[in-house]
Amino acid sequence: MSLPFIALEASVLAIPIESAPSSEVHSYLLKLIDWSALLDDTPASVVISELATQAMFDSNRFPSVDRLDQLLRSRDIQEYDGRTISRMISRLLELTPSLEHATGLSSMLIDNFSASPDTALPLEGWAPLRTDHVNCLCHIALSASQPETVRSHLFVSSITTCSLTEVSFTLYDIDSTDSNRPLARELPAEISCAIPVASDTANAFSSFNAENIWLTAESDAELRFAIRCAIAQTSKAFGIKGPIRKFKFGRNFVASLRSLGALQSDRLAAKTLQAVALTVLMLRLPLTHALRTGSGPNDAQQRRGGDFAWRRDVDYEFHLHYWECSGNEVELAALVTHNDFSIPRT
Structure with missing residues (x-):
């Protein structure tokens, strides 16, 4: 039996835009602290896509020390510093397993993707982060569709206000990282899945059935x-x-x-x-x-x-x-x- 995993999309780690209100910046920092703390507790339960770092760079949202310091100074936030926050993000990127490793799936060719409600960032100019968002949801949906999957996996979005999103897409091709776990369907295939969604650690962990995990551990x-x-x-x-x-x-x-x-x-x-x-x-x-x-x-x-x-x-x-x-x-x-x-x- 394997652990359920919690997939963090890149926008959870990406630095807020310059016009973000102070409340959003504080929320961003507190969530990062909570996710980072899990590395000393249940690290294998949190995964991040291999695309995340590049998606933040390509969206000009990578949280460098200088940019974090500038953001904190502009909001007069003195209890944190850019170097400490940057170190937390680096630990998350370096120490968490990859989403691709957790699912045994790497690249895929899809079309007709939809999610309802849509939990992706709505603003223009963030296409790379949206690509990572879609990639995460597709990996979770494909993992859930495999016959040996007995755990519900969860997706963490930076902006979600829902607890469940219905995902569907057409899968044309896929590369597996695990030859012992071939995709159990012919291609092309129509994939649909209801995926639990959360925005922070409390809602993420409370979404799972603790007693069921305990009894089957x-x-x-x-x-x-x-x-x-x-x-x-x-x-x-x-x-x-x-x-x-x-x-x-x-x-x-x-x-x-x-x-x-x-x-x-x-x-x-x-x-x-x-x-x-x-x-x-x-x-x-x-x-x-x-x-x-x-x-x-x-x-x-x-x-x-x-x-x-x-x-x-x-x-x-x-x-x-x-x-x-x-x-x-x-x-x-x-x-x-x-x-x-x-x-x-x-």
Whole structure:
């Protein structure tokens, strides 16, 4: 089973035009920060087309340090600098897998492309960015049309106001990067597909079915992706915005999930995902209790250097044990039954 991927079009990274209002510039910066932060969390889930860099250059929208500094000065934005933002964009371009690699498809010859609603940039002079936009949507549609595809992939546009776009086109020819994944149809072929669309990380991750990904996961990366989706959905429900603190798996965490059936039972899976999301977001704290060195209420809380041991109620029967680590990071240690007050220390 492979991770769903989130395809960023080039316009998400392209520098705003000089006449863009300050609110649009701030939104651009905050979205870049959010996408860049994912490189340290779930990098394989975000992909960018190999055409993106050239599309930004050809549209005169490449975010160089000088242009970013000029943009920030013109809006009197002092909390960021061009070099830092440029470094974030470079990391996204250099460290994310390519869309072409993710789909196993490279160049294609198409005609009669349409998308409804149209999520492309509407202004004249941005033809290269529109080409990248169409390229991304066609790759996602073709990937979704393959018989082995079991995940929904998502497209991120810089201007979208919709959650779904209907894409159709005629495919005349295509080159595959993977000889083991031939296109399962004769050409020419009429392709049509409904593609989920988002404009930021919160809407992107909340678009996926976290529980389904969790229950069908075959790797730690897929479990982490499911948790990211659950966190986004919970954040949306509670009206929380802003950066999400980091979380990691303890050595025994996944094994404990498997042994207690949390990766097989729909009911326990949903409850466990919700408990993890609430823990990362520091919500519903009355459901948490310090794990102590003894049975008395005045016994000291268990510590591991600068980390503190905690227990969150999943329901009456099951509980999540975790470490609140220095640096405001959460280590998910184990899922346990009601009378188990142990916590793995590694």
